[in-house]
Amino acid sequence: SQQGEEDPQALSIQEGENATMNCSYKTSINNLQWYRQNSGRGLVHLILIRSNEREKHSGRLRVTLDTSKKSSSLLITASRAADTASYFCATDGTGGGNKLTFGTGTQLKVEL
Amino acid sequence: ETGVTQTPRHLVMGMTNKKSLKCEQHLGHNAMYWYKQSAKKPLELMFVYNFKEQTENNSVPSRFSPECPNSSHLFLHLHTLQPEDSALYLCASSQGLGGGTDTQYFGPGTRLTVL
Numbered sequence: 001s002q003q004g005e006e007d008p009q010a011l012s013i014q015e016g017e018n019a020t021m022n023c024s025y026k027t028s029i030n031n032l033q034w035y036r037q038n039s040g041r042g043l044v045h046l047i048l049i050r051s052n053e054r055e056k057h058s059g060r061l062r063v064t065l066d067t068s069k070k071s072s073s074l075l076i077t078a079s080r081a082a083d084t085a086s087y088f089c090a091t092d093g094t095g096g097g098n099k100l101t102f103g104t105g106t107q108l109k110v111e112l
Numbered sequence: 113e114t115g116v117t118q119t120p121r122h123l124v125m126g127m128t129n130k131k132s133l134k135c136e137q138h139l140g141h142n143a144m145y146w147y148k149q150s151a152k153k154p155l156e157l158m159f160v161y162n163f164k165e166q167t168e169n170n171s172v173p174s175r176f177s178p179e180c181p182n183s184s185h186l187f188l189h190l191h192t193l194q195p196e197d198s199a200l201y202l203c204a205s206s207q208g209l210g211g212g213t214d215t216q217y218f219g220p221g222t223r224l225t226v227l
Contacts, residue, residue: 035218041220042202042218042219042221043202053208099168100194104153
């Protein structure tokens, strides 16, 4: 079954606004990661949050994790046109190994 | 650049052709991955290699044949593909520590079109 599902599927905002994307997953995890993908390119790792963490910051990014609700959110503050991309959450399982399961992604468009 | 390169970047092939995709990582990682990305679908994990050994085959059809001669190189051999195999094929690598703490580094992908 699909592990991660992002919401919304698409988001369009004006430059300077904040963008919030959500991810829900089904099974227990050790960690959750967020990745970014520019159109037709590879994914780039943004941030990892462990299951015992509730919030993490990196520059203009803020990630929260609620393991009781099996959900995470990615907030991009003061968005820029260059933030236009698709954003994916990825989860591991608690069984160890290095397999990640990715969601369908949120397509973010930041307009000038 | 992420330190992971893929060639070719674009490939058009007929259903009877045989071709290979190449991935190389310059990061000293021990794990390498092949993913398939189709429009409006989640990224699909195809194969995982740890220390050159295949540790995951996600029920991939035999017309896709991976090869990992060493920890730095990964190939995906293609033969008698179908039009529905058209997609972006992404290679990734990670340190191979497991436990979900691995950050995966992706190549730019090969855009494959099967006619």
